[in-house]
Amino acid sequence: MNMIRKIILAIAFLFYGIISNAQTADNVEMADILHQNGKIYLVVLVLVTIFAGIIFLLLRIEYKLNKLEKNERKKIEN
Amino acid sequence: MLPIPAIPKLNESARNLFYHVPMWYVMIVCFLISAIYALKFLRKNRYKDDIISLEFVNVGIVFGCLGMVTGMEWANIAWGAPWSNDPKQVGAALCLLTYFAYIVLRNSVKDPNKQARLSAVYNVFAFALLVPLLFIIPAHFKSLHPGTDSKPFEALYTQAAAFRKLSLPAMVGWILLGVWIFDLRYRTKKLQNPELFV
Numbered sequence: 002m003n004m005i006r007k008i009i010l011a012i013a014f015l016f017y018g019i020i021s022n023a024q025t026a027d028n029v030e031m032a033d034i035l036h037q038n039g040k041i042y043l044v045v046l047v048l049v050t051i052f053a054g055i056i057f058l059l060l061r062i063e064y065k066l067n068k069l070e071k072n073e074r075k076k077i078e079n
Numbered sequence: 080m081l082p083i084p085a086i087p088k089l090n091e092s093a094r095n096l097f098y099h100v101p102m103w104y105v106m107i108v109c110f111l112i113s114a115i116y117a118l119k120f121l122r123k124n125r126y127k128d129d130i131i132s133l134e135f136v137n138v139g140i141v142f143g144c145l146g147m148v149t150g151m152e153w154a155n156i157a158w159g160a161p162w163s164n165d166p167k168q169v170g171a172a173l174c175l176l177t178y179f180a181y182i183v184l185r186n187s188v189k190d191p192n193k194q195a196r197l198s199a200v201y202n203v204f205a206f207a208l209l210v211p212l213l214f215i216i217p218a219h220f221k222s223l224h225p226g227t228d229s230k231p232f233e234a235l236y237t238q239a240a241a242f243r244k245l246s247l248p249a250m251v252g253w254i255l256l257g258v259w260i261f262d263l264r265y266r267t268k269k270l271q272n273p274e275l276f277v
Contacts, residue, residue: 040092040156041092041094043092043095043152043153043156043157044092044094044095044098046152047095047098047099047149047152047153048098050145050148050149050152051098051102051145051149054141054142054144054145054148055256055260057141058138058141058260059260059263062260062263062264062267065267065271066267069267069270069271
């Protein structure tokens with residue numbers, strides 16, 4: 002559980018950077034609804050998909066390791 | 080972001096080349112290594128090779144699914160529909176289904192020795208099916224994908240130099256990422272069943 006909280010925090014910090022950047026660049030011409038016709042939003046969408054997929058993969062490894070750790074602890078206690 | 084050549088209709092979405100395409104290369108490399116280790120298992124009968132083969136299929140399937148989803152997102156805008164029965168789309172879908180069947184087959188056999196042998200044999204045939212599905216058949220049909228008219232790897236040679244400068248390192252990078260994820264899974268498996276790794 003502790004680890005999951007850490008991961009969520011890490012992701013939150015990742016996005017915090019993006020949000021804070023967006024706030025300072027309020028009046029400058031930037032990412033105006035994701036570049037309107039340039040279709041850059043498609044690249045963003047694709048990147049988000051891949052990011053989500055890889056996080057999913059890593060989380061599955063995380064769960065497996067958690068289980069192993071629990072078993073180890075039980076072994077030591079017995 | 081480096082400047083890229085302007086392509087009508089694709090515009091900035093051409094940058095997807097560095098993300099959508101490498102997914103498929105990771106998948107193909109994973110399945111190739113998996114088939115090699117399946118053969119190795121059949122020759123030497125060591126369970127270690129079987130586990131390597133299995134984990135590479137697992138990683139390859141995830142990257143294949145990512146390639147499929149990103150491809151459909153891209154196609155939805157560029158071609159007007161997420162699915163248009165393009166020969167490459169169909170080939171990739173069939174290829175993924177073949178490997179889903181690998182996982183199903185594997186889990187349906189309980190005896191560990193039988194399970195490993197059966198899935199190794201299936202794995203080799205699945206890879207033999209992958210080659211025509213992804214490279215040979217799409218090359219003989221008109222496709223919405225670029226560079227499939229005559230030769231399988233034509234897209235790689237004919238793309239603009241500015242693309243190639245980034246798409247080749249991207250490919251290597253993604254493949255290494257895939258191998259690293261495989262390594263994590265493999266080591267986890269090793270901790271779970273140390274008796275299989277003598």
